[in-house]
Amino acid sequence: MEELLRLDGIEKSFPGVKALDRVNLRVEAGRVMALVGENGAGKSTLMKVLTGIYQRDAGTITYLGKERQFAGPRDSQQAGISIIHQELNLLPELSIAENIFLGREPSGFAGRIHWKAMYKQADALLARLGVSRSSRTRLGDLSIGEQQMVEIAKALSFESRVIIMDEPTDTLTDTETEALHGVIRELRDSGRGIVYISHRLKEIFEICDDVTVLRDGNFIGEAPVADMDEEALIExxxxxxxxxxxxxxxxxxxxFSLxxxxLVGPRLDSVSMAVREGEILGVSGLMGAGRTxxxxxxxxxxxxxxxxxSMFGEPVRIRSPKDALEAGIAYISEDRKRxxxxxGMSVQKNMTLAALKMFSTPTGHLRAxxxxxxxxxxxxxxxxxxPSLRQQVGNLSGGNQQKVAIAKGLMDRPRVLILDEPTRGVDVGAKKEIYQLINRxxxxxxxxxxxxxxxxxxxxMSDRIIVMHEGRVRGEFTAGEADQETLMACAIGRAQEEARA
Incomplete structure (x- = not known):
């Protein structure tokens, strides 16, 4: 196999922490290399060193047989290395096509943008990914999952030799994930080298050929996926x-607490639900079902x-998040950054922001x-x-940011805690810790x-489960009644009795 990219002995330090310590990575043409590790293991830092966002302290980067030092993302992209970041980097007021080709639009006479050609190329990329939207659609009108597919289409438009995918399926439905996996196989078969970063271990065994494992900024090992099982990989x-x-x-x-x-509202059609004290109510359904x-x-x-x-049998009027918090309801959003x-605030300030009354004197002074x-x-x-409670949250890894967001919601001990995709972008070890806290x-x-x-x-994790479809509850099950086939049948619109049959 042709070796496209090799990183040897990469080291990178920040004040108070050594993020990477002699890390290696190898990418071959026509193969998919999984890069896995817990949050904070160094995966994203390694990719930022590769693409020139960070400059390495030690080690070598060899690309297409030559040692390289990329000055930044544009430099690495022009060389043929594209990265699809976990966090979206798109402009909501522009169209899908404008986002895909921003700064490199097809041009015609006198340098004018060739709009027809741009929309045609963008529509072809969307079709390749199984996205039915017109490329003329305003990006801000898309769901998070659809925006992720646009980010993927943007990377594909560069026709790069090496494509890095950082948690690409985190916000995708099963159908969108299958479409993406089809594209990855197509890219692999055409000789591209893929670096696939994911916490979803099932995907590693479905789509990847090899796996590189990092832990605490150290290179643990590399192996063919065929020689591993999930238990060994987790260990x-x-x-x-x-x-x-x-x-x-x-x-x-x-x-019954809540x-x-x-309930009728945007994309909601007469929804009823209830949850008790000491109970986990699971809410399932496909993207766009109305869960969020x-x-x-x-x-x-x-x-x-x-x-x-109602809260504990008493009607409550909730017109704002402030009303909800005062009623004892906390919500952890699926989109932690937005x-x-x-x-730009510290870990500590983010955690305590919604619970400052707990730490204030009667005269309003903060008990630091x-x-x-x-x-x-x-x-x-x-x-x-x-490194410290004073560290800006924006400098943490995605998974650690998610844990700060959950801590913020739990800080003043709400009576009802709503967790919207609480383990999205969180590694298997941290998931277990979050589940244990939920249980506590x-x-x-x-x-x-x-x-x-x-x-x-x-x-x-759930004691009871409701399934939503097109803004309505299609079924409700106890933990003992539910299985994947029944929940999926309800999620695509079948009635509960039909789903159970």
Whole structure:
């Protein structure tokens, strides 16, 4: 096999932390190399060193047989290395086509943009990915998953020799994921080299040929995927065996805490649901089913046109997130960067932002020591990898940012905690820690609403499950009644009785 890219002995340090310590990576033509490791293992840092966002402290980068030092992303991209970042880098006010070809639009007479050619090329890229949208569509009108497909289309438009995909399926539906995997196989068969970063281990075994494992900034090893199994791979990643992936605890449910009746709002059609104290209510459904819209309506971030919301049998009027927080409802958004965190603020300030009353004197002065102690407790409990509580959240890895967002929601101990895709972009070890924390609060009587696109997570953690389709609840099941086939049948619109048959 032709070796396209090799990184040897890469080292990179930041104040207070050595992010990479003699890390190696090899990419061959016509093969897909998985790059795996827990959050903070150094995967994203390594990719930033490769593409010139960071300059390495030591080690060598060899690309197409020559040692290289890229000055930045444009330099590496022009050389034939494209990266699809986990966090979207798109402009919502422009069209899909304009986002794909920004800065390199096809031009015609007198340098004018050849709009017809640009839309035609963009439509072809979307069709290749199985996306039915017109490339003239405003990007801001797309779901997060659809925007991710646009980011992938943008990378494909460069026809690069090496393509790096950083958690590319994190926001995609199963259908979109299958389409992407088809494109990856096509690229591999055409001689491209793919670096595939994912926490979804099932995908590693479905799509990858080889796997490189990092842990705590160190190179642990490389092996053919065919020689590995999931258990062995997890042990390499976390340095220990994980016993039970979904550690369910049995709790006798208490009173109904939150009850929603005949709720109508944006993309919601007469939705009813209820959750008890000490219960995890799973909310399942395909992308666009209305799961997030329902949670945002309950939290006051989307308007409620009609219907009612009650807490412990008493009607509550929720017109804003402030109302929801005062009623004892906390919401952790699926989009942590847009809705959950202030990236320029510190870890500590983000965690305590919504619970400052807990740390204030009657005269409004902040009890700094108490605030610091509470934040330190969550850093330890969640195993958040940060040099200090003063570190800006924007400098943390995606998974560590997610854990800070969850800690923020838990800080003032809400009565009802809504978790919208809480383990998206989080590694297997950190997932287990998050599940254990969820179970701890469940055992203490908190009501948990868990929205997830991962069927095993819904089945493994929920006590009851509702399934949504096109803004309506299509079925409700106990944990003992539910299985993947039944939930999927409801998710595509079949009635509950038909799904059970």
């Amino acid at each position: 390499m990643m976390v340095g220990r065996r994980l016993e039970e992936q979904y550690p369910r605890v049995e709790v006798t449910p208490g009173r 009850e929603v009746t005949d 819209e329902l949670m945002k309506a309950v939290f006051g971030a989307h308007p409620i046109e009609s219907g009612s919301v 809705d959950g965190l202030i990236l 020591a108490m605030e610091c102690e509470a934040a330190s407790g969550y850093v330890a409990a969640f195993n958040i990898r940060t 609060f469940k055992s203490e009587g908190m009501s948990i609403i868990l929205v997830s696109s991962e069927m095993p997570e819904i089945l493994g």
